[in-house]
Structure formats: structure tokens, C-alpha cells
Amino acid sequence: xxxxxxxxxxxxxxxxxxxxxxxxxxxxxxxxxxxxxxxxxxxxxxxxxxxxxxxxxxxxxxxxxxxxxxxxxxxxxxxxxxxxxxxxxxxxxxxxxxxxxxxxxxxxxxxxxxxxxxxxxxxxxxxxxxxxxxxxxxxxxxxxxxxxxxxxxxxxxxxxxxxxxxxxxxxxxxxxxxxxxxxxxxxxxxxxxxxxxxxxxxxxxxxxxxxxxxxxxxxxxxxxxxxxxxxxxxxxxxxxxxxxxxxxxxxxxxxxxxxxxxxxxxxxxxxxxxxxxxxxxxxx
Amino acid sequence: xxxxxxxxxxxxxxxxxxxxxxxxxxxxxxxxxxxxxxxxxxxxxxxxxxxxxxxxxxxxxxxxxxxxxxxxxxxxxxxxxxxxxxxxxxxxxxxxxxxxxxxxxxxxxxxxxxxxxxxxxxxxxxxxxxxxxxxxxxxxxxxxxxxxxxxxxxxxxxxxxxxxxxxxxxxxxxxxxxxxxxxxxxxxxxxxxxxxxxxxxxxxxxxxxxxxxxxxxxxxxxxxxxxxxxxxxxxxxxxxxxxxxxxxxxxxxxxxxxxxxxxxxxxxxxxxxxxxxxxxxxxx
Numbered sequence: 001x002x003x004x005x006x007x008x009x010x011x012x013x014x015x016x017x018x019x020x021x022x023x024x025x026x027x028x029x030x031x032x033x034x035x036x037x038x039x040x041x042x043x044x045x046x047x048x049x050x051x052x053x054x055x056x057x058x059x060x061x062x063x064x065x066x067x068x069x070x071x072x073x074x075x076x077x078x079x080x081x082x083x084x085x086x087x088x089x090x091x092x093x094x095x096x097x098x099x100x101x102x103x104x105x106x107x108x109x110x111x112x113x114x115x116x117x118x119x120x121x122x123x124x125x126x127x128x129x130x131x132x133x134x135x136x137x138x139x140x141x142x143x144x145x146x147x148x149x150x151x152x153x154x155x156x157x158x159x160x161x162x163x164x165x166x167x168x169x170x171x172x173x174x175x176x177x178x179x180x181x182x183x184x185x186x187x188x189x190x191x192x193x194x195x196x197x198x199x200x201x202x203x204x205x206x207x208x209x210x211x212x213x214x215x216x217x218x219x220x221x222x223x224x225x226x227x228x229x230x231x232x233x234x235x236x237x238x239x240x241x242x243x244x245x246x247x248x249x250x251x252x253x254x255x256x257x258x259x260x261x262x263x264x265x266x267x268x269x270x271x272x273x274x275x276x277x278x279x280x281x282x283x284x
Numbered sequence: 285x286x287x288x289x290x291x292x293x294x295x296x297x298x299x300x301x302x303x304x305x306x307x308x309x310x311x312x313x314x315x316x317x318x319x320x321x322x323x324x325x326x327x328x329x330x331x332x333x334x335x336x337x338x339x340x341x342x343x344x345x346x347x348x349x350x351x352x353x354x355x356x357x358x359x360x361x362x363x364x365x366x367x368x369x370x371x372x373x374x375x376x377x378x379x380x381x382x383x384x385x386x387x388x389x390x391x392x393x394x395x396x397x398x399x400x401x402x403x404x405x406x407x408x409x410x411x412x413x414x415x416x417x418x419x420x421x422x423x424x425x426x427x428x429x430x431x432x433x434x435x436x437x438x439x440x441x442x443x444x445x446x447x448x449x450x451x452x453x454x455x456x457x458x459x460x461x462x463x464x465x466x467x468x469x470x471x472x473x474x475x476x477x478x479x480x481x482x483x484x485x486x487x488x489x490x491x492x493x494x495x496x497x498x499x500x501x502x503x504x505x506x507x508x509x510x511x512x513x514x515x516x517x518x519x520x521x522x523x524x525x526x527x528x529x530x531x532x533x534x535x536x537x538x539x540x541x542x543x544x545x546x547x548x549x550x551x552x553x554x555x556x557x558x559x560x561x562x563x564x565x566x567x568x
Contacts, residue, residue, distance in 0.1 A: 096558050162552045186547030190561045205558070207551050261545055263470030267491050268446045274380050274489070274568065277474045284562050 001244055004272050006252035007279035010193035018201055021112055022054045023065065023101045026094040030113030030201045038081055042072045055102075065102035073108055083107040083199055089159045090116060096205065103159050113201035116156060119167045120254045121185055121209045123152030123175070123219065131234045131262060133255075134219055136174070136226040138248060145248040149240075152211075152219055152229070153177070154251075163187075163207050174226055175219035177211075185209040188261060191253050192284030203283055208254055210261075234264050253280045285528055288556045290536035291563035294477035302485055305396055306338040307349065307385045310378040314397030314485045322365050326356045339386075349386035357392055367391040367483055373443045374400060380489065387443050397485035400440060403451045404538045405469055405493045407436030407459070407503065415518045415546060417539075418503055420458070420510040422532060429532040433524070436495075436503055436513070437461070438535075447471075447491050458510055459503035461495075469493040472545060475537050476568030487567055492538055494545075518548050537564045 018030035031039065036053050039046040045068045047054050059065045076082035086107040091100035092114050109116050123134035134152040138145060155170035157163065167185060171177035188210050194203040213219075219229045237255060240246045247255070257280045259265045260273075267273040302314035315323065320337050323330040329352045331338050343349045360366035370391040375384035376398050393400050407418035418436040422429060439454035441447065451469060455461035472494050478487040503513045521539060524530045531539070541564045543549045544557075551557040 097555055164550075164552055187549075187551055188545050188547060190551065190558055210547075261472050263472060263494075265471075266448075267471050267474065268448055271381055274474055278565065278568050281562065281565065284558065 001242060002272065003241055003252070003256055003270075004275055004279060006241065006245075006247075006249075006256070007193075007276070007282065010195050010250055010253060011279070011282050013194060013196040013201060017196070018113060019048075020052045022052065023092070024055070024057065024060075026101060028092055028094050028101060028112075028114055031111070032200050035081075035111060035200065038076065039072070042075075045069065045072050062100055062102045066104070069102060069104060069108075073105065073111075082111060088156070090114070090156065091159045100159065106156060106158070107199075110197045110199045110202045113203065115203045115205060117205045117207065118154065118156045119163055119170060119207050119209065120151045120251075121153035121167060121171065121211055122254065122258050123211050123213050124258075125213060125215055125231065127215070131264065132231050133234060133237060133258070134175075134213065135230050135232050135237065136219070136221075137228045137230070139225055139227045142225065147227075148248045148251075149246050150226070150248050150251055151254055154254075157207075167209060173223040174221060175229070176222050177219065181211070181213070181217075185211040189257065190284060191257055191280045192282065193250065193253060194283035195249075204250065205284065206250070206254060208257060210258070234259065234262075238264070256280055285526060286556065287525055287536070287540055287554075288559055288563060290525065290531075290533075290540070291477075291560070291566065294479050294534055294537060295563070295566050297478060297480040297485060301480070302397060303332070304336045306336065307376070308339070308341065308344075310385060312376055312378050312385060312396075312398055315395070316484050319365075319395060319484065322360065323356070326359075329353065329356050346384055346386045350388070353386060353388060353392075357389065357395075366395060372440070374398070374440065375443045384443065390440060390442070391483075394481045394483045394486045397487065399487040399489060401489045401491065402438065402440045403447055403454060403491050403493065404435045404535075405437035405451060405455060405495055406538065406542050407495050407497050408542075409497060409499055409515065411499070415548065416515050417518060417521060417542070418459075418497065419514050419516050419521065420503070420505070421512045421514070423509055423511045426509065431511075432532045432535075433530050434510070434532050434535055435538055438538075441491075451493060457507040458505055459513070460506050461503065465495070465497070465501075469495040473541065474568060475541055475564045476566065477534065477537060478567035479533075488534065489568065490534070490538060492541060494542070518543065518546075522548070540564055 017032050019036050021029040021031050059068050073082050085105050088106040089103040090106050092102045125132045136150040138148050138150050140146050153171050153174045168179050168182045171182035189208050191206045301316050303320050305313040305315050343352050357366045369389050372390040373387040374390050376386045409416045420434040422432050422434050424430050437455045437458045452463050452466045455466035473492050475490045
């Protein structure tokens with residue numbers, strides 16, 4: 001498996017499956033043709049017209065939209081045609097930084113093909129010039145990719161927190177990192193991808209942070225999402241990436257970007273260097 | 285001036301000015317309509333057909349193409365319709381890493397809208413957690429942007445060297461950096477842009493390197509291209525970038541990318557953070 005194959009996997013989708021979904025004229029997502037047909041049962045909330053789906057313009061405020069869509073989702077969950085509620089609200093925006101057009105339960109985000117945002121933290125140690133990274137193993141009871149390897153810390157971006165606040169919260173939950181240590185994490189860029197998923201289209205934006213941790217620090221999970229942590233040589237991680245799918249599907253993008261930024265891949269010897277640089281941000 | 289304006293300046297071009305230019309079926313450049321008309325005087329080398337220009341397929345080897353195009357350029361230089369020869373050969377490729385379709389004098393690269401490659405080196409020092417960068421001032425006799433501020437080291441990528449070899453050569457010439465110090469430069473990614481220029485289209489790919497230099501190191505120019513070096517606080521450089529065009533036109537891209545990678549811009553406070561991350565690679 002070439003490094004570029006991880007990027008291809010995160011950017012595989014079939015546009016013909018989807019109809020655009022808009023709110024108040026903003027293109028903010030996409031729904032499968034099947035799901036659009038189901039939304040036709042709720043004409044007081046959704047309008048399908050000209051091969052596109054929109055929220056009814058009469059729903060003119062974020063609060064009204066949030067309530068109306070949640071009401072529809074609740075009906076659909078009972079019929080098994082929408083995913084089980086996660087109880088965490090995401091902001092629905094056309095562009096990061098915009099005020100939200102509405103809020104929506106995290107599980108329903110791919111159902112409407114809404115762009116999700118998240119934070120990923122590379123935890124690393126330097127020794128004799130070599131870099132080692134703290135790699136998490138996802139708990140066996142995770143719905144998504146149980147048992148796969150993961151970044152030291154990663155999490156979706158809920159409504160009501162800024163990125164740094166979310167990073168501090170996730171760092172405490174996932175790796176037992178104290179707030180003053182998490183404050184030292186350095187924002188180092190943004191990655192993006194877009195793929196077909198079980199419930200629909202998944203366009204994702206990952207805000208990436210690096211944190212060099214002390215040699216005597218060991219991450220310790222507190223929320224049950226991680227079963228173990230291992231401190232791995234960068235070269236061993238690269239070997240794993242080149243030889244299969246040990247990592248959760250989107251984590252290779254974060255690691256490839258880390259390897260590029262830290263000079264662990266060379267443009268003189270990595271034939272697909274330029275494709276990798278472009279590829280980790282293909283879905284931004 | 286917003287940071288994003290530097291990126292817009294490097295990505296301003298009018299596609300309607302140009303016709304595509306191909307060699308052996310490879311799209312490798314673009315020529316202005318005016319220049320295409322002048323090439324019509326050399327039908328044994330160039331063919332204009334269907335709003336596109338191509339090198340004659342009978343010129344089947346890199347050597348034959350290089351000689352034929354240089355012969356045409358020599359005639360055009362005498363007539364003042366091609367730029368003065370620089371005496372440095374660039375490789376002409378569709379994709380970085382391909383074998384060259386031909387070589388061409390550096391000055392003629394924008395005339396044919398051929399993608400150029402180069403290396404840029406951020407030289408920096410850390411003190412009490414703050415980062416300072418070594419900034420060059422271009423000599424007053426430079427043809428391009430005399431007197432403007434520049435990276436510690438930067439240079440085009442000539443035929444016959446790999447990137448690291450070129451970086452070592454340029455580091456010695458521009459900043460008096462010994463080979464063993466230049467070897468420590470870390471490749472950290474690639475940037476790209478595409479703009480209208482005096483002679484035609486300029487698509488450019490910049491391989492970026494970071495080098496943390498010792499506190500007692502001072503760069504010293506040896507080839508006359510730099511008139512002075514200054515060690516500047518990152519925050520002062522950011523202020524300069526936000527307040528005008530003190531830097532050579534493409535250097536802000538390298539600096540903005542440096543600020544992003546080193547956490548000197550925050551996604552929580554820089555409203556155009558995502559546009560900047562995308563923008564510095566817009567032309568890749």
C-alpha cells in the first residue's frame with residue numbers, strides 16, 4: 001500500500017449518489033437520492049425541487065431550523081432511517097468562522113453531507129535527533145474502526161467551544177493531559193478530505209496541532225475511548241502506513257502531514273511527495 | 285494589506301491571454317496570443333492549430349527540442365521579442381520527477397509559461413521561546429524586485445542538480461553557509477502559485493526548507509545578490525506583511541506558511557486561516 005492510497009481512500013465518493021442541500025441559499029451539504037425521497041414525507045420542513053433539496057425558507061432562524069430538523073430526525077430514527085442520536089451538537093456553516101445556520105446532532109452530520117470540523121493532536125518526543133510519536137489504540141467497543149491505531153488525541157468540534165477549548169477538553173479526556181500542557185500544543189495547519197460513508201457524504205476539516213511532550217510523560221485515557229498507548233518510532237509508523245490499514249482511516253493524513261512538516265519524507269527520494277502535499281488538503 | 289492579498293497577487297492571471305503549449309502531447313505551458321503569432325514565423329519548430337501551440341512532433345528527442353527552441357529564441361532575442369539569455373538551463377517537465385522533455389534557458393521559462401521549480405530556506409533562531417528569522421535584502425542591481433526583502437536563501441532549480449544539491453549551492457552563494465550546516469536544513473513542504481508576468485505566465489513550485497541556525501551564526505553573501513541580512517522578530521515580519529509590499533512578491537507565501545507551521549498564526553484568531561492554508565498551495 002502506497003502512502004497516496006490512504007489519501008485516495010479518504011477522497012473516494014460518487015457525486016452521482018447525491019443531491020445538493022441548501023439552507024437560506026447557502027450550499028452546506030448533500031443528501032443521497034434515497035434519503036431525499038424519504039425527506040419528501042416532511043414537506044413542512046424540506047423542499048425538493050430541480051434535483052436539489054433545501055430547508056424551507058420559512059424556517060428563518062437557526063433556532064427554528066434546529067428544532068424542525070431534529071423533529072424530522074426523531075421521526076426517522078424511530079423508522080430506522082436516520083442514525084441513533086449522539087447527543088452532541090455540531091454547528092452547520094458554509095465556511096468555518098461563519099455564524100451557524102443551525103445546529104444538528106453529530107450523528108446526523110453525514111446524513112446531510114454537512115462539513116464537520118475536528119482537532120487532531122500529534123504527541124511526540126525527540127531523542128537523539130529521532131522522533132517518536134504517542135499512538136493510541138482505539139477501544140474495542142468503538143462504533144467506528146474499533147481496535148485501530150489513532151493519534152494521541154482527536155475529536156470532533158462541538159458547538160459552543162473554540163478550537164483551543166476543545167483541544168484542552170479532548171486532551172484531558174483521551175490522554176489525561178493537564179490543561180497547562182495542552183496549552184503548549186502548537187497549531188500547525190489544516191487538512192481536509194471528502195468521502196462516501198455509511199449514512200452519506202463526509203466532508204471533513206481537521207485542525208492539526210503538534211505537542212512535544214516530556215520524556216517522562218505517559219498518556220492515560222480517562223473516557224474509555226482508548227485501550228492503550230504506545231510510543232512508536234516515526235520510521236516504524238511509516239512502515240505500518242506503507243503496509244496496510246492499521247490506522248483509523250483519516251489518521252494517515254495527519255501522520256503524512258506530520259512526516260512532511262518534520263522532514264521525515266524527502267522531496268528528493270519520495271516520488272509522490274508533491275501529490276502527498278496536495279492530497280492531505282484535497283478536501284479543504 | 286491583509287495577508288491573503290499577498291496570495292491573491294501571486295495568483296492573478298488572465299487565462300484569456302494565453303494559448304496552451306504542448307510537447308509530444310504533454311501540456312507543459314502556455315504562450316500569450318501575441319507570442320504565438322511571432323512563433324508562426326518558425327513553422328519548422330512550432331505549429332499553431334486549433335487555438336493551441338505545439339512543438340513539432342518531428343522534434344522527437346529532448347536534445348533536438350532543446351537545440352531547435354534555443355535557435356528560435358536566439359533569433360527572437362535579436363529582434364527584442366524574447367528575454368536576454370541567463371545562461372542557466374531549466375528542465376521542462378509536465379510533472380516534477382518526470383524525465384525532461386527538453387531544457388530551456390531560465391529567462392525563457394515564463395515566455396512559454398513553463399512551470400519553474402525552486403528552493404526557499406527559512407533561516408531562524410529561537411530565543412526564550414520566540415522565533416527570529418534571518419531576512420535578506422536584495423541587492424539594488426537585481427532585475428527582479430531590487431532592494432526588497434527576501435528569505436535567507438532562495439534559488440531556481442537548474443537542470444543537473446537534485447533539490448538538496450541546489451540548496452547547498454545556493455546556501456553557500458547567498459548566505460555563506462557551509463555544506464555541513466546546509467545539510468541540516470529540513471524539507472517541510474511545497475508551495476505553489478501562478479501569475480501573469482512581464483513575459484508571460486509564471487507557474488511556480490517552491491520546495492521549502494527550515495534551518496535553525498546557531499545564535500552566533502551570521503549569514504554573509506558571496507555572490508552579490510544580497511546587500512544585507514537582518515535578524516528580525518517573527519512578530520515584526522508579520523507586521524510588515526500586514527502593512528505593505530516590503531518583500532519580494534513570492535516570499536510572503538513562504539513566510540505565511542512558516543508562521544502557520546510554527547503556530548505563529550492561530551486558527552482561533554486569524555479569520556482567514558483556512559484561506560491562507562489553501563492559498564499558499566493554490567498554484568500547485
